[in-house]
Amino acid sequence: MKKIFVTIRIIVILAMCLTNIASAAKEINIVTTTTDLMDLVKMVGGKRVKVVSLSHGDQSGCAGVEPRPSMVIYLRSADMLVRIGMDYDHWADSLIDASRNSKIVYGANGYVDVSVGINRLEVPKGKVDASMGHIHLYGNPHYWLDPHNAKVITKNIYEGLCRISPKNSNCFKENRDEFLLKIDMAIQEWSKKLKIFQGKKFVSYHTSWVYFAKCFGLNIVGTLEPKSGIPPSPAHLRGLIKMMKKEGISMILHENYYPQRTTEMVSKETGAKILILPVSVGGLNGKIEDYFSLFNYIVNKITEKESKNCE
Numbered sequence: 474m475k476k477i478f479v480t481i482r483i484i485v486i487l488a489m490c491l492t493n494i495a496s497a498a499k500e501i502n503i504v505t506t507t508t509d510l511m512d513l514v515k516m517v518g519g520k521r522v523k524v525v526s527l528s529h530g531d532q533s534g535c536a537g538v539e540p541r542p543s544m545v546i547y548l549r550s551a552d553m554l555v556r557i558g559m560d561y562d563h564w565a566d567s568l569i570d571a572s573r574n575s576k577i578v579y580g581a582n583g584y585v586d587v588s589v590g591i592n593r594l595e596v597p598k599g600k601v602d603a604s605m606g607h608i609h610l611y612g613n614p615h616y617w618l619d620p621h622n623a624k625v626i627t628k629n630i631y632e633g634l635c636r637i638s639p640k641n642s643n644c645f646k647e648n649r650d651e652f653l654l655k656i657d658m659a660i661q662e663w664s665k666k667l668k669i670f671q672g673k674k675f676v677s678y679h680t681s682w683v684y685f686a687k688c689f690g691l692n693i694v695g696t697l698e699p700k701s702g703i704p705p706s707p708a709h710l711r712g713l714i715k716m717m718k719k720e721g722i723s724m725i726l727h728e729n730y731y732p733q734r735t736t737e738m739v740s741k742e743t744g745a746k747i748l749i750l751p752v753s754v755g756g757l758n759g760k761i762e763d764y765f766s767l768f769n770y771i772v773n774k775i776t777e778k779e780s781k782n783c784e
């Protein structure tokens with residue numbers, strides 16, 4: 474009898490150990506709406522997370538992302554959803570509903586909107602309606618293009634991860650602390666490179682650069698789109714070209730997923746150089762491999778172009 478009891482105890486202990494090993498090795502499934510968030514989640518979650526992004530780096534959330542059945546499948550098995558919010562990824566709402574996954578619905582532990590705590594720019598004042606453009610109704614959502622905001626984003630990610638996997642909290646904290654050190658050093662380097670551009674006036678196709686410009690002291694004076702999401706009209710372009718000539722604007726930042734024809738026409742009329750830039754990780758045929766590479770690329774492109782102009 475005693476022998477049987479001992480055997481059962483050993484089996485129970487063994488089973489407990491195996492369960493612990495299995496749960497320790499089990500990765501946390503995370504779905505993000507953008508590739509930038511996918512990369513930042515990896516920075517904080519490290520080996521403990523498996524991350525999938527619903528959109529590619531060369532897709533504009535503002536313009537919308539086509540829903541696919543595979544997206545619902547990813548969301549169905551997700552432990553956590555990480556999104557940009559501010560209506561940038563509004564297209565994900567119907568997919569979240571379709572997944573019927575209670576772990577990732579608004580208010581659940583696994584729901585993370587990383588715009589919480591962001592100092593929002595261009596928030597419309599007063600009554601908001603469709604005449605103001607069909608996007609950016611909650612403020613300009615391109616806040617990941619200010620690297621300082623990655624600190625707020627990773628704070629939200631860190632808190633979300635601690636909620637769903639408290640036993641790994643120390644590890645997530647270590648990873649985030651390491652990221653904060655790295656990003657501070659990188660910001661210093663990027664700021665140094667862009668120092669001669671302080672106050673430099675430029676125009677862009679879409680209003681993707683307000684946070685970037687604020688961070689590095691550049692000055693956006695116009696956009697080819699008359700309002701966010703509204704294609705350039707001849708009357709608006711005439712005014713823009715006149716202003717650019719008067720102000721001597723020499724740089725147009727063009728987000729690489731928008732059509733280039735109109736921007737080329739404006740460049741031809743004004744003599745301003747076009748910089749075709751990715752705005753997200755993976756946004757250059759998959760070549761921009763992480764958040765740091767994204768800024769390295771943008772900063773190098775701006776400075777490189779200027780040096781060529783000076784020749």
Ligand SMILES: [Zn+2]
Nearest residue numbers: 535608679680
């Ligand atoms: Zn936008």
